[in-house]
Amino acid sequence: MPIRSASARWQGNLTEGSGTIRTGNGGLEGNYSFKSRFQEGEGTNPEELIGAAHAGCFSMAFSKGLADAGFTPTSVETTAKVHLDKTDGGFSVTRIDLETVGDVPGIDAADFQKIAEGAKENCPISRLLSPGAEISLVARLSA
Structure with missing residues (x-):
């Protein structure tokens, strides 16, 4: 690799x-x-880049999980909100909120949620970050 x-x-x-x-x-x-x-200045920051990496990794893992279950997604769009907080040990990424919307023909809501949770648990970036940060997921099918 x-x-x-x-x-x-x-x-x-x-x-x-x-x-x-x-x-x-x-x-x-x-x-x-x-x-x-x-603050709210122009430019990027390390936390946004972590969020971009996590959103990208999750979207790919979710697409793979859907395909493995026999569903072909039209699209998966994911946002990762990375929380940088001051803790007793200094600044830390404490939480990442993943929000994903999938356009997946033929899938029901229960299968969609199950596969999304599996992707959250198993994408390499989630596995890297989950020991130190809580990762939440809101997954919904597009209308």
Whole structure:
């Protein structure tokens, strides 16, 4: 299996400095700063990138689970809301709320939920993050 990489460059002190985050193959690149991470400033932050990774991984795992059960999804759209909170040990990602909507012809709601829960438990990013963060899931079929 390939080894994936990403890099970051930071210039200056914590509150006034700024940096750039980039994926190894150049697919994503973004500026980040204290304000984009801890306030509402422009740019990205590590938590958004974790959310993007988790949403992408979950969507792929869910699509695979659906296909394994005999359903072909038209689409799976997932949002991951990553909570960065101050704890006794410092700042920590404490919770990730996954919200997914699937357009899956021929599936009933119970099967949809069961397969979605399986994807949440088994996608590699969920397995990485779940020991330290609570992961919730709201899954619904598109109308």
